[in-house]
Amino acid sequence: MLRSVSTSRCFKVMWKRFRLARMNKALSNPTYRTLFTAQVIALLGTGLMTIALGLLAYDLAGDAAGAVLGTALFIKMITYVGLSPLLAALTERLPRKPVLITADLIRASVALALPFVSALWHIYGLIFLLQAASASFTPAFQATIPDVLKDEDTYTQALSLSRLAYDLENLLSPALASLLLLVISFHGLFAGTVLGFLLSALLVQSVSLPVVQTGPTARPFRERLMHGTRIYLATPRLRGLLSLNLTTSAIGAFVLVNTVVIVKSDYGMGDGALGLAMAAFGGGSMASALLMPRLLQHMRERDVMLPAATFLTGFAFLLAGLFWGETLPAWPLFLALWGMIGAAYSAVLTPSGRLLRVSSHAKDRPAIFAAQFALSHACWLVTYPLAGWGGQAFGLPLTILILGMLGLSGVFLATWYWPKKAEREIEHSHPELPPDHPHLLAHKGKGARHIHAFVIDDEHRVWPTHG
Incomplete structure (x- = not known):
């Protein structure tokens, strides 16, 4: 019995040292807590859609489903690489909340349409729209978190929570899909995806996000594109x-x-x-x-x-x-x-x-x-x-x-x-600036x-x- 108690106490000490409770510092911020909840719900919906999309591809293409999914994945990467800087430049001076909500609503609309496709090119077109919306949503969402959590340690906890959210999506979504498929067809999984994006949009709408000053003068579009x-x-x-x-x-x-x-x-x-x-x-x-x-x-x-x-x-x-x-x-x-x-x-x-x-x-x-x-x-x-x-x-x-x-x-x-002795604070000079420059x-x-x-x-x- 004594050994059992000692072992139990040891596990409790180890758990405390594991510091899961320290994540409460980030989650105690109501704005971040709401945004994190929105992220988790949207990721679960995305996980359901991934499984449903595989089953839809098999329904349409049979043994060629792997090639269909490979093409869809290729479209996803091309969209992310090509459109993310473009969309960031287009939305740079827009308030982030409408950008996030609009992206969620577009993703919900695409998920709503996916069960009704009847040709492979429909899948490819809708995947392009979905990933274009994600290419706008994800960077804007990630850029908002450090403005909500100013403290570096708290922001680090938020990064860990975000990593956990992606891992949990990979673990929980397949299990949830398996349970749902016992009572509904795979088309019903898309409804879960729609619900996830809609709930994410509602949660983003419910919080007040920091207003970031973009400066009085707009950069030319070409400069914003590569900024x-x-x-x-x-x-x-x-x-x-x-x-x-x-x-x-x-x-x-x-x-x-x-x-x-x-x-x-x-x-x-x-x-x-x-x-x-x-x-x-x-x-x-x-x-x-x-x-x-x-x-x-x-x-x-x-x-x-x-x-x-x-x-x-x-x-x-x-x-x-x-x-x-x-x-x-x-x-x-x-x-x-x-x-x-x-x-x-x-x-x-x-x-x-x-x-x-x-x-x-x-x-x-x-x-x-x-x-x-x-x-x-x-x-x-x-x-x-x-x-x-x-x-x-x-x-x-x-x-x-x-x-x-x-x-x-x-x-x-x-x-x-990345030099080993790289410092964040660097002594430097500005010979090109006049002595009375504001900087x-x-x-x-x-x-x-x-x-x-x-x-x-x-x-x-x-x-x-x-x-």
């Missing part, structure tokens, strides 16, 4: 982030595309085992996201993300060796490996919002989040086809080796672009030289190479 990308690519830490996005997309694409092949062909298991493998990946990702707020209180983002990305590529080479030697690990070890890959994957992705936040002014955040959205999905645009078509053309061992090399190149580029007067520098948190903007168009 976020220019800031992104001129900032060393964000060039490092883009390189790490290449790493996560390379290994993540292999897991998301080929887990089904490994489980069903190599292990000879059924659909339930596939769900277990993806749950292991998602569970590792969730555990990592929960630990991230505590970890980032004591470590810099670079010191977390680069080692995690290195481990991620190490797992890829381990898999390549196992596949080539035809010595797959025992099933429990495989699940543990998938959990570790999920943990490293999440450790790279979760802190990225902090980097975007400290690398931009509030008025530029929609543009820079849109740039991150487009550029990160450009990585997936390369790695998804490589993981899928490469697996069929070259086999899994060579495919994971190629993706591992691609991921390793991302780690090397991140190390190169110089605001910082009270000696002459044109001063120090402050450095971000790329209209007064700082190039990153300083020395103090």
Whole structure:
């Protein structure tokens, strides 16, 4: 009995140290709590639609359903990469709440129409509209959160919660869909998607969002179109982030595309085992996201993300060796490996919002989040086809080796672009500005030289190479 009590007490202490309760600091903000609820509901609806769309594709195309879904996924990535900066430029000076609500209503309308399609091109057209709305909604939503949560630690908790929301969507949506399919046809799943987007729109409507000043003068449209990308690519830490996005997309694409092949062909298991493998990946990702707020209180983002990305590529080479030697690990070890890959994957992705936040002014955040959205999905645009078509053309061992090399190149580029001793506050000068310029007067520098948190903007168009 004494041993049992001690064990119970030990688990309680460990749970406290796990700091799940610390997420309450972010959730205690009523505006963020409402927006997070909207995000979770919309993601659950999206998860239901993903499953329903697969069944609809099979209903229309039979054995060619995989090709249909592959085309739909390709359209999704092309839309994200091509339209996200364009839509951010078009909506830059609009209040964010109407932008978010309109995007949700468009997504609800598309989901409402999907059950009535009768040809494959209908699916492709509606998927384009749906993803165009998401390409507007997601960056605007992500850019709003740091304006709601000003404190960096609280915002870090929000990033972890957002990561958890995506992982829970991957875990809960299939289970919920399975239960619903016991009593309704797959067409009814689209109703859940419609309801999710409508509830999301209502929740966004119910809160008051911060008003962000965009400045008295509108930029020309062409400049607005490239504004976020220019800031992104001129900032060393964000060039490092883009390189790490290449790493996560390379290994993540292999897991998301080929887990089904490994489980069903190599292990000879059924659909339930596939769900277990993806749950292991998602569970590792969730555990990592929960630990991230505590970890980032004591470590810099670079010191977390680069080692995690290195481990991620190490797992890829381990898999390549196992596949080539035809010595797959025992099933429990495989699940543990998938959990570790999920943990490293999440450790790279979760802190990225902090980097975007400290690398931009509030008025530029929609543009820079849109740039991150487009550029990160450009990585997936390369790695998804490589993981899928490469697996069929070259086999899994060579495919994971190629993706591992691609991921390793991302780690090397991140190390190169993102200096180890990079500081947020940088001493610099403005020889091009007159002594009475408002920027110089605001910082009270000696002459044109001063120090402050450095971000790329209209007064700082190039990153300083020395103090």
